[in-house]
Amino acid sequence: MTLDFGVVPSYSQLLFTGLLWTIFITVLAGSVSILLGIAIATTTLYGPKFASLPVRGISFLFLGTPLLLQLYLLYYGLSQVGVMLPAFWTGVVGLGLHYAAYNADIFRASLQAVDPGQAEAARSLGFSRGATQRLFIMPQAIVTALPQVGNNSIILLKDTAVLSVLGIAELVLNAQRAISETYRPFEFYFTAALLYYVVNLAMEFLLGIAARKAEEIR
Amino acid sequence: MDIQLIGRLLPHIMEASLLTIGLTACSLAIGLVVATAVAAGRFSRMRPIRWLATAYVSVMRGTPLLVQLFIVFFGGPQFRLDLTPFMAGVLTMGLNIGAYMSEGIKGAIISVDKGQGEASRSIGFGRFDTMRLFILPQAAPLIIRSLGVNTVILSKSTALVSTIGVVELTYSAQRFVTSTYKPFEVFAVAGAAYIAIVAVISLIVRGAEKLFDADRRVAA
Numbered sequence: 008m009t010l011d012f013g014v015v016p017s018y019s020q021l022l023f024t025g026l027l028w029t030i031f032i033t034v035l036a037g038s039v040s041i042l043l044g045i046a047i048a049t050t051t052l053y054g055p056k057f058a059s060l061p062v063r064g065i066s067f068l069f070l071g072t073p074l075l076l077q078l079y080l081l082y083y084g085l086s087q088v089g090v091m092l093p094a095f096w097t098g099v100v101g102l103g104l105h106y107a108a109y110n111a112d113i114f115r116a117s118l119q120a121v122d123p124g125q126a127e128a129a130r131s132l133g134f135s136r137g138a139t140q141r142l143f144i145m146p147q148a149i150v151t152a153l154p155q156v157g158n159n160s161i162i163l164l165k166d167t168a169v170l171s172v173l174g175i176a177e178l179v180l181n182a183q184r185a186i187s188e189t190y191r192p193f194e195f196y197f198t199a200a201l202l203y204y205v206v207n208l209a210m211e212f213l214l215g216i217a218a219r220k221a222e223e224i225r
Numbered sequence: 226m227d228i229q230l231i232g233r234l235l236p237h238i239m240e241a242s243l244l245t246i247g248l249t250a251c252s253l254a255i256g257l258v259v260a261t262a263v264a265a266g267r268f269s270r271m272r273p274i275r276w277l278a279t280a281y282v283s284v285m286r287g288t289p290l291l292v293q294l295f296i297v298f299f300g301g302p303q304f305r306l307d308l309t310p311f312m313a314g315v316l317t318m319g320l321n322i323g324a325y326m327s328e329g330i331k332g333a334i335i336s337v338d339k340g341q342g343e344a345s346r347s348i349g350f351g352r353f354d355t356m357r358l359f360i361l362p363q364a365a366p367l368i369i370r371s372l373g374v375n376t377v378i379l380s381k382s383t384a385l386v387s388t389i390g391v392v393e394l395t396y397s398a399q400r401f402v403t404s405t406y407k408p409f410e411v412f413a414v415a416g417a418a419y420i421a422i423v424a425v426i427s428l429i430v431r432g433a434e435k436l437f438d439a440d441r442r443v444a445a
Contacts, residue, residue: 010303068416068420071416071419071420071423071424072381072416072419072420073381073382073383073384073385073395073419074381074384075384075385075387075388075395076384076394076395076398076412076415076416076419077416079395079398079399079402079408079412080408080409080412080413080416083402083408083409083412084408084409084412086408087406087407087408087409088409165288165289165290166289167289168289168290168291168292169289169291169385171291172388179289179291179292179295186299191303192295192296192299192300192303193296193299193300193301193303193304194300196292196295196296196299196300197296197300199292200288200289200292200293200296203287203288203289203292204284204287204288207287207288208287
């Protein structure tokens with residue numbers, strides 16, 4: 008069997024739609040992972056024991072098991088207890104939760120890395136505890152965390168491919184649809200890989216700019 | 226929560242864990258060979274080889290493992306490359322994790338003080354001996370750590386080969402879900418098995434790290 012990439016262009020719209028969904032899912036799940044990551048880091052660092060211990064335990068479970076298994080557990084397990092979440096939202100939430108556990112570690116380290124003198128100075132100027140955290144500690148920690156959280160977002164982009172097993176029509180599933188009509192797996196998976204690679208490079212480029220900006224602010 | 230079901234599942238899940246461990250071990254073996262070759266390539270004196278190694282790492286890390294797996298398993302037959310699901314899985318994961326591991330090795334080597342290499346070269350050691358006798362022993366603890374992190378990631382990635390029909394932990398859990406319709410219990414047991422595997426790998430890595438750090442202290 009020879010290769011024939013000639014069949015690919017006629018499916019370009021299908022692939023492009025899939026790519027847009029992939030980017031959309033990356034943005035949604037990425038936002039969930041960052042916001043929740045900050046929430047987990049703050050809870051485990053400053054929260055009361057009865058809150059921080061379970062949160063720490065749950066994020067340990069997320070770090071120690073495969074994403075695919077977590078998605079299945081969410082998708083099938085929730086329906087067992089009567090919660091019917093659509094596949095799309097299961098995927099977004101599952102992916103977001105998974106990377107929130109990874110981002111939380113980074114945010115925690117970044118929060119701890121902020122010079123204690125900063126908080127002391129803000130408190131002595133009369134800022135409340137909450138305002139000190141919000142206006143002085145958190146912004147500095149976010150700047151420190153940015154490069155690594157960005158890296159995680161790039162890894163997250165590639166893991167959106169796993170959502171195809173839940174039947175979410177992103178890039179991989181749309182490539183599979185094209186394959187089922189043409190029986191040309193290599194051509195379509197290769198094209199999909201190429202598209203992921205391009206988005207990946209674009210994200211790396213943007214994060215490089217953001218990281219340089221962050222370095223300037225520091 | 227069906228406790229009895231969990232008791233009945235355990236032996237089967239443990240059996241499936243063996244395949245997950247086997248997948249991890251075989252992929253790790255391929256990955257280590259690839260990582261060594263690619264890391265060596267990145268320090269090559271020949272520019273095309275350096276360029277090729279860099280491109281390899283960039284492409285392998287820039288595309289999803291799942292898509293790579295599908296290209297090899299479903300696209301392979303178009304090149305008369307008919308692999309069993311197990312072989313396709315091990316080959317792809319080995320090639321993939323090798324790229325990540327080579328980055329760890331490269332980072333560890335770069336982190337060794339430049340003066341060490343210069344000193345060794347200036348007293349007449351060759352490039353290869355300098356690497357072998359002075360650079361690598363000092364980079365060893367960092368290399369071990371990054372290999373360990375990647376092995377943990379690898380053991381969790383093996384779940385993806387369930388999508389091409391290898392009956393490892395995740396796929397066998399799915400089968401039990403269809404026969405029992407107790408997804409929560411089944412996936413929880415499978416998750417516990419993964420955590421046990423990850424914990425054992427982490428313990429081994431920590432031991433190896435200590436071993437190499439102790440060597441360093443003795444040498445100093």
